[in-house]
Amino acid sequence: MTTYLKDIFSNTSNVSIFAMRFWKEVFKPPFEIKEFIKQCYLLGYKALPLVAITGFIMGLVLTIQSRPTMAKFGAEAWLPGMVALSMIKEVAPIITALICAGKISSGIGAELGSMKVTEQIDAMEVSAINPFKYLVVTRILATTLMIPILVVFADCIGIFGGFMGMNIHTDVTLFRYLHKILESLNFIDIIPATIKTFFFGFFIGMIGCYKGFTASNGTESVGRAANSAVVAASLAIFIIDMIAVQLTDLYANL
């Protein structure tokens, strides 16, 4: 038990040191812009199909499942607004982030881990190329930018999924459906939900990079890096989400 706690503390402090190094290096030239763009493209490309499918299904399922309850209270007219709100505030960010933790964080962990184990990171170091800048900074920036974009994409697809769900039983035009949603959406609802997705992105990238970059030598550590990246990133996502919800709540009651 004590070793378990010790592990958590030393892990947290090491990750903090790693994050500090990121902030120190991110503003220093030279900037690896080409590699950053390439990573954005690769990450987006990798996660897009999964995010699209799950976003669509969540919107559809949410609508179908909420309908009976809403109908009971005679509030069917609120259904689009409610589905959109839950998609944007909670479902799309969390689902997208978890998918990216599984797909991107583990991918980065495995990639950097195998580069570490096969001495490719050392090879960069000795040819006077800063591997932290080239590999880590670009990837963290890419996830920080791409996760929010993927979330917005999931929002849109999810709302469309909701539209399909509506149309199973009733006949609503897309225009009217969207109109209903816009009526019930507040700008205040969207902003905190968007801000937290940047944090999701940052942690997904950072944890993957940390696990990969610090993998010990030996091939089994590559698998370990990928695996523990998923676990740690998923946990981080829920913790951030909880903090974000608490803060929003506090702010709303001010």
Place this chain on the structure above:
Amino acid sequence: MKTKESNTSYEVSPQNIINVKGLYMSFGENNEVLKGINFQVKKGENLVVLGKSGSGKSVMIKCLVGLDKADKGELYVLGKDIAKLTYEQLNSIRLRIGFLFQNAALYDSMSVRENLVFPLKRHSKNITTNEIDKAVMDTLKDVGLEEAIDKMPSELSGGMRKRVGLARTLILKPEIILYDEPTTGLDPITSKEISELILSIQKKNKTTSVIITHDLACARLTADRIIILRDGVVFMEGSYEQLEQSKDE
């Protein structure tokens, strides 16, 4: 043939391009790997380092380029104390040193051409595409691998990977090349080819080399001088013939 005690002292002279004095290195409390290593390498010399697996040979040359931090000891490379350099100064020294890793450490996601272009482009300001192409082609010709230029590392055999790794260090025109087990894992014929390649590169570019190996054939072919690591110190030193005689005794 002389057996060295670990407190022999050496002068730092311009002739000694690498000068290591009392190098200590440990991992954790009870895993002391290096316990006071002393040696120096003269300009243009091929020094072979022999030692059993796990005797700390890799750790030792990683210290030379600052990849591992020594606990104690003086480490002069190209006249600079490696431990006292800033990151930028260390990088400028690293550019003058080539490092061939045990498994070549090619960048898996890049083709052979990109592996060579990657370091070159970063360290040569205002270089034209034509000059890059020519440098890549010339360097690959030196290691005898022009035809593999557009292959990916996963398509190469062990010997070819070593050659590409060598080309990648050569393209930056290093003054010192450090080889970590250049022939390990290769068949005897390929091993011999690589050993001969090491020799021919040293002749052509007038480089200084430190070659880590436990392949005696490679040592015999390439060594001007040999040191043997054992129990964390330099246990023996001499030419191949001298060491061969002493083994018989």
